[in-house]
Amino acid sequence: MSSIDIRHIVFDIGKVLIHYDPHLPYCRIIPDEAERNWFFANVCTQDWNVEQDRGRSWKEAEALLIQNHPEREEHIRAFRRHWHEMVPHAYVGTVSIMESLITDGRDVTMLTNFASDTFREAQQLYPFLTLPRGVTVSGDVGLIKPDVAIYSAHAKTFDLIPEATLFIDDSMANVEGAKAAGWQAVHFTDPQKLRVDLAAYGVHS
Numbered sequence: 001m002s003s004i005d006i007r008h009i010v011f012d013i014g015k016v017l018i019h020y021d022p023h024l025p026y027c028r029i030i031p032d033e034a035e036r037n038w039f040f041a042n043v044c045t046q047d048w049n050v051e052q053d054r055g056r057s058w059k060e061a062e063a064l065l066i067q068n069h070p071e072r073e074e075h076i077r078a079f080r081r082h083w084h085e086m087v088p089h090a091y092v093g094t095v096s097i098m099e100s101l102i103t104d105g106r107d108v109t110m111l112t113n114f115a116s117d118t119f120r121e122a123q124q125l126y127p128f129l130t131l132p133r134g135v136t137v138s139g140d141v142g143l144i145k146p147d148v149a150i151y152s153a154h155a156k157t158f159d160l161i162p163e164a165t166l167f168i169d170d171s172m173a174n175v176e177g178a179k180a181a182g183w184q185a186v187h188f189t190d191p192q193k194l195r196v197d198l199a200a201y202g203v204h205s
Helices: 023-029 033-042 046-053 058-068 070-081 092-103 116-125 148-157 172-180 191-200
Strands: 008-011 107-112 135-137 165-169 184-187
Touching: 008 092, 023 033, 023 070, 046 058, 058 070, 092 107, 092 191, 107 148, 116 135, 135 148, 148 172, 165 172, 165 191, 172 184, 184 191
Parallel strands: 008 107, 008 165, 107 135, 165 184
Antiparallel strands: none
16 A cells, blocks of 8 residues: 555546447438548647647537538547447446545545536536546646646645645546656556555555
8 A cells, every 4th residue: 555645536528437439420410431541640639639739629629620621621520529329328427436536525536638618528428527626627737647737737726745746547548647747646447446556555445
């Protein structure tokens, strides 16, 4: 067991608390797999989408792609229009852990790469996202994981002691970013492993 006294626990959201897969609606919108893969590799790419997480508006993001791919306008606009289909369910096991920690009086917050508007939609779809003490949304602050600056901003906003903060994220790059900010951090793969990781820090859920 770690000798570190964990006072703050910070959850990522996508692929930790809720599922996210942009391919889900596009299996219907672009049924051909090869064409769909081309579309995500060349049009609505991960690099394009991450800029909305950084704060770029959907209007600007769509206009940029439509200018270069006018024949794909409807497919491009479908990304935002059908976003809710990309987050079809919660990870019940992880949500249970988070709720248990909150019930036990643990200080729980969230730190997420998320566009501002879609995050508010996610809170409506999944009310448990309103339970923690607070959240830093990348699209609100114009910073994005794994930039150390967003961890520092979160710690300052919520008065966290970095070395007493434990961060949970499915991305190893984001885990390393947290460690670079002086936090403790664990890589999320499934709820069972998370319980073991938490217990190693003396945190039981």
